[in-house]
Amino acid sequence: MKPIVQKLPRQDFKSFVSIMMSTPTFETPWHRHVENEILLIKEGFGTAIIGDYVGEFAKGDLFYIGSNVPHWFRKAYEDLFCRVVVIQFDQSIFGSTFLKMPELTATNKLIKLKQGLAVNYALQPTMVDKIEQLVDAEGFEHIGTLLDILHQISTQTQNTLLTHEPIDSFDSKGIIDEVLEYTFERFQDNIKLEEVAAIVKMSTSNFRRFFKLNTKKSYTKFLKEIRIAHACKLLRDPNRFVSQIFHECGYRNITNFNRQFKEVKSMTPSAYRKEIYRE
Structure with missing residues (x-):
């Protein structure tokens, strides 16, 4: 049976996952995970299912997927090459009090959002550069850049809410x-x-x-x-x-x-x- 809870490998010296994935590891079953996820589509196009949303994905798309929101991505045809930057982080890495700081109100709200977003970064073009930098970033730069990205997403007013009704039930048998x-x-x-x-x-x-x-x-x-x-x-x-x-x-x-x-x-x-x- 295919796995339904995807757990990406995390390097021991990093507190969260930031990797580049490509075909065939890009294709995943209907799954969910406790980690919040940011997906930047670098190459390819196809169909995306995020919670109760069904639509397209294409090069340049940026998605934010909240904790335990089920999702499924499929390229348009078998021979198509797809490449994506994947960031997965558990909100617990910030501890119990850090996100309660008044300066992080918007970021905290985003991290607790259990829905999916299409992120419009037109007014924040550096966001894509920062997401790509995370793949190789280490030390303070790794966690600091993540916070910067989350802040930019949380203060972007032109994001599109993709999901509407939360899915509490999840099929455990595939x-x-x-x-x-x-x-x-x-x-x-x-x-x-x-x-x-x-x-x-x-x-x-x-x-x-x-x-x-x-x-x-x-x-x-x-x-x-x-x-x-x-x-x-x-x-x-x-x-x-x-x-x-x-x-x-x-x-x-x-x-x-x-x-x-x-x-x-x-x-x-x-x-x-x-x-x-x-x-």
């Missing part, structure tokens, strides 16, 4: 990971709820309850979000027509695709493409 893998491999097909339930040896009604308890959404909604996330990646290619894309996302007609795309992204596929080119 069933959710099995469902995610199956869905990610077959979302282009006409997947039926009954067949997914059968794969994990549950009745349809039990599976429906189990999946919602562990993800805070129905399987039908989850499948829709996976398909739309894939559509968003395809829409970045100017040589693809919307009339071609919907077939590659598991939809049988363009009307249903347009409707479901708008439900998830609050805009039409064409409007989404225009928004991308405006960036």
Whole structure:
């Protein structure tokens, strides 16, 4: 069975993890850990699931994931190379009183946040440099730079809250990971709820309850979000027509695709493409 609690190796002379990871160690199962995590995507793109959020990740993205928030990252296709800077730290390294200092109010609030954020560092371009420096930093510079990064993230007002409803229940048998893998491999097909339930040896009604308890959404909604996330990646290619894309996302007609795309992204596929080119 795949591990569900990821514990990255920490060097003895460092109090927290700061490493560069690349394919294939970048790919992880649905998992969680007590450590808070900062992820800077250096290369690659694909699908990210963080708590009850389903969306894209791409080069330059910066994520903050709170303690025990389950997450899952998958590159867009098998041969794609991905590279990411990973910072994992347990809030206990700061002791019981340090974060209570009034100067660290915002930082303390961030560290205790049990949700996921997409960090907008446009107004703080040095943040990326500091995150990369942590990989090789030692001594005071290692812990001092982490505090600086956390302060910058905590005072950045343009961050996007990705998760909404905390997931208190967590599947300890790897069933959710099995469902995610199956869905990610077959979302282009006409997947039926009954067949997914059968794969994990549950009745349809039990599976429906189990999946919602562990993800805070129905399987039908989850499948829709996976398909739309894939559509968003395809829409970045100017040589693809919307009339071609919907077939590659598991939809049988363009009307249903347009409707479901708008439900998830609050805009039409064409409007989404225009928004991308405006960036």
